[in-house]
Amino acid sequence: MPRKRPSSRGSTRGHAAARRAISPRRIIALVSTCLLICSLLTAYGVYWNIYNKINQQSIDLDPFGDRPTRVDGVLNIMLIGSDVRSGDNADYGDAEGERPDTLAIAHISPEKGRATIVNIPRDSVVDMPACEPTDDKPGQDAHTAMIGEAMNNGGVQCLWGTVEQLTNVHIDHFVSVDFVGFKEMVDALGGVTMCIPEPIQDEKAGHLNLEAGEQTLDGEEALGYVRSRKGQGDGSDLSRIDRQQDFMGAMLQEVVNGDVLSSPGTLNSFLGSVADSLSTDDGLTVSTMGDIAVAMREVDLGDIEFVTVPNGPHPADPNRVAWSEPKSTQLWQSVASDEISDGKDDEGGGKGKGDKTPKVEPSTVSVEVLNGTDTPGLADEVSTGLAGMGFLPAGTGNPLGEAPEKSTVYHPPGKEAEAKAVASKLNSATTEENPALTDTLQLVVAYDWNGFKSSGGGGGADVEGKSAADAKTAC
Missing domain, CATH: 3.30.70 (Alpha-Beta Plaits)
Known part of the structure; x- marks a missing residue:
C-alpha cells in the first residue's frame, strides 16, 4: 500500500418471478408512491372484487414505431396523478380535458433490490410526436408544447408513446389515480403525519390552511398540500415536486409502521377507497402484480429513491421548464440500462441495501x-x-x-x-x-482505470435524490 508522501504536483424476469410466501411488510416497502402501493396490494386473491373495479385500458403503441429495448428483469411503470375534473372530481375546478397533475416513472430493479422514482415536471416543454385520434380524443400533430398536452390530446396512449420517445426508456405499465382516489386513500390510512416547516395558506389548493409544526393531514389537506404551488416555497412546480416526494415518503412510512397490513378491515378500506379512481393498462394483471411483489419483497424504505429530471428555465419562457443536457440524457440512459443505482452499492457512498453509511458531501x-x-x-x-x-x-x-x-x-x-x-x-x-x-x-x-461513471446513484450525473426513509414526519 502506498505510504503517505508529499504531493509531486503536475419486471421481474418476463413477469415470471418465483411465487413464494409474500411478506406484506416487504410488499409495501416496494411502493414508491400511493399509486404503486394500491396496484401491488391488489395482488391478494381476496381482493379480486376490488381489482375488478379498476378501469383498465388497452394500449396500442404500434403507431409510434420501434420501441426502446426492454431490460430483462426490470420494470418501468409510468405513474400519473390525473387532474380530470369530471364526476366526483368536479369539486376541484372546471378545467377541461385531462392532463397529468403529477407524472413520474417508477424504475423497479428486483435484482438490485431498489426502486427509483423519476419525477417529470408538468411544466416541461418538449418535442412531442404525432398521435392518432381516439374515440374521445382529437389526436395531435408533432409539435412542441408542455408534456401534459399529449395526454389531453391523445389520452394515456399518446402520453406513453411521448415519454418513451423522449426518454428512450421502455415503459411496461401505467397506473393513474385521480384527486378523489388520492384523498380517500389518505383518509383510509387515518391521515399522514408530516412536519410542516412554515404556515401554509393557499386559496387555490382547496383553501389550504395549515399551521407550522407536526400535523396529521387528512385526505383533503393532503391533496391540497401536494397540489399547492402559490402558497409554498417559490410557487414553482419544481418546489411542489419536492414536497410531493416528501409526502410520498411519509405516506410509505405510515403504511409500513401503522396497522394497515395487520388489520383486514383497514386494508380493505384502503384498497376499496381508490379502486374506482384507479386506471391501469390491461397488461397489469393481478398475476403480474403478484410477480412484482414477490420479486421486490426485500426492498426497504431506504432503497426507494426519488429524483427529478435535471432541468432549468426554458429559454423562450422562464415560467416553463427545459430539460438540462447532458444531465437529463445521462439520467434516462442510466434508467434505460438499469444502471441508475450504481453509486448506491457496497462500493458507493450512498445508502444501499443494508448500508447505514451516512451521505458524504x-x-x-x-x-x-x-x-x-x-x-x-x-x-x-x-x-x-x-x-x-x-x-x-x-x-x-x-x-x-x-x-x-x-x-x-x-x-x-x-x-x-x-x-x-x-x-x-x-x-x-x-x-x-x-x-x-x-x-x-x-x-x-492503476492499469484497470476506465474512467468515471456517467451517472451516480439516485440519478444522472450530479442529480440529487432522496429516499422514502428520509421523509421528515416529526419536527
Whole structure:
C-alpha cells in the first residue's frame, strides 16, 4: 500500500418471478408512491372484487414505431396523478380535458433490490410526436408544447408513446389515480403525519390552511398540500415536486409502521377507497402484480429513491421548464440500462441495501491522485474530474513503490464513507484503509482505470435524490 508522501504536483424476469410466501411488510416497502402501493396490494386473491373495479385500458403503441429495448428483469411503470375534473372530481375546478397533475416513472430493479422514482415536471416543454385520434380524443400533430398536452390530446396512449420517445426508456405499465382516489386513500390510512416547516395558506389548493409544526393531514389537506404551488416555497412546480416526494415518503412510512397490513378491515378500506379512481393498462394483471411483489419483497424504505429530471428555465419562457443536457440524457440512459443505482452499492457512498453509511458531501473530502500507470498526465486528468464533482483536489504525483493492481482509494481510519463516496464515481475502484494517512484520501490510479461513471446513484450525473426513509414526519 502506498505510504503517505508529499504531493509531486503536475419486471421481474418476463413477469415470471418465483411465487413464494409474500411478506406484506416487504410488499409495501416496494411502493414508491400511493399509486404503486394500491396496484401491488391488489395482488391478494381476496381482493379480486376490488381489482375488478379498476378501469383498465388497452394500449396500442404500434403507431409510434420501434420501441426502446426492454431490460430483462426490470420494470418501468409510468405513474400519473390525473387532474380530470369530471364526476366526483368536479369539486376541484372546471378545467377541461385531462392532463397529468403529477407524472413520474417508477424504475423497479428486483435484482438490485431498489426502486427509483423519476419525477417529470408538468411544466416541461418538449418535442412531442404525432398521435392518432381516439374515440374521445382529437389526436395531435408533432409539435412542441408542455408534456401534459399529449395526454389531453391523445389520452394515456399518446402520453406513453411521448415519454418513451423522449426518454428512450421502455415503459411496461401505467397506473393513474385521480384527486378523489388520492384523498380517500389518505383518509383510509387515518391521515399522514408530516412536519410542516412554515404556515401554509393557499386559496387555490382547496383553501389550504395549515399551521407550522407536526400535523396529521387528512385526505383533503393532503391533496391540497401536494397540489399547492402559490402558497409554498417559490410557487414553482419544481418546489411542489419536492414536497410531493416528501409526502410520498411519509405516506410509505405510515403504511409500513401503522396497522394497515395487520388489520383486514383497514386494508380493505384502503384498497376499496381508490379502486374506482384507479386506471391501469390491461397488461397489469393481478398475476403480474403478484410477480412484482414477490420479486421486490426485500426492498426497504431506504432503497426507494426519488429524483427529478435535471432541468432549468426554458429559454423562450422562464415560467416553463427545459430539460438540462447532458444531465437529463445521462439520467434516462442510466434508467434505460438499469444502471441508475450504481453509486448506491457496497462500493458507493450512498445508502444501499443494508448500508447505514451516512451521505458524504464531496466538498468535505480532500483527494490526492497518484498515477500508477505509464500514461502521462493521467493523475491530473482524474484530479480535474473529481474536482468537477465537488471533491477537493490535494495534489497529484506518482506512488512510492509498487502500485496496486486495481485502482484503489486509500483512506485513514474513520474515513471509509468518504473513500466509498469517491469510489462510487469511478467505473472501477476499490477502497482500503491506510493507517499512515491522516486526513486526505489517496487515489492510486492503476492499469484497470476506465474512467468515471456517467451517472451516480439516485440519478444522472450530479442529480440529487432522496429516499422514502428520509421523509421528515416529526419536527
